[in-house]
Amino acid sequence: MAALFIDPGALRTELSLQSVTTTGDGFGGFSEEWNELATVFGHIEPLAADSRFGAGQTLETVTHRITLRHRPDVTSGMRFSRQNRVFEIVTVHDPDETGRFLVCRVRETGA
Template sequence: MAIDPGAFTARLILERPVETPDGQGGVLRGFETLATLWARIEPVSALLRETAGAERATVTHRIRLRRRDDIIGGMRFRKGMRLFAIRVARDPDETGRYTLCDCEEDRP
């Protein structure tokens, strides 16, 4: 699989989920920045659905970046106001050079 590193033109922020105590026995769930990196975003498919009388679109993407061993499902990428939830990350050609993430983006 030939991947052109020059195609990594999207500047993304990698975020991981964190939980902090809310002082009442529960937790507040949020995200914290882990890294800023260059990647390539490729739209794959879109699904339009109706939820509570409003239409929402879920767009799936493949996000390619240089190899990282710390990416797991549940993390997300941020690009401005856009959020890409990472479902799975893998080595696309098993050479240890790149990471390919299957992601979903919800759009109103």
């Protein structure tokens, strides 16, 4: 098996790791509040772009791969943010199972 090479020097994009807290509104609905857990540094790679038209509007979706140093608290359902961009974490895995890095597949959705 070939060794996986990830350049630690490429992990230089500052990202905010966020988790969601939901609060019931008393009428069966809820509100979401995103809280910053940590500032991390990673590498963002675009993978694919998709454009869908429906209900009189176009929805653009871009998927990315974000690589960062290993953290045990990163899970799907969280998100990264950078300036005005939001990346929803879809999957998280340790690419070589050494506990050095995490690779997250994320979805960036724009209007």
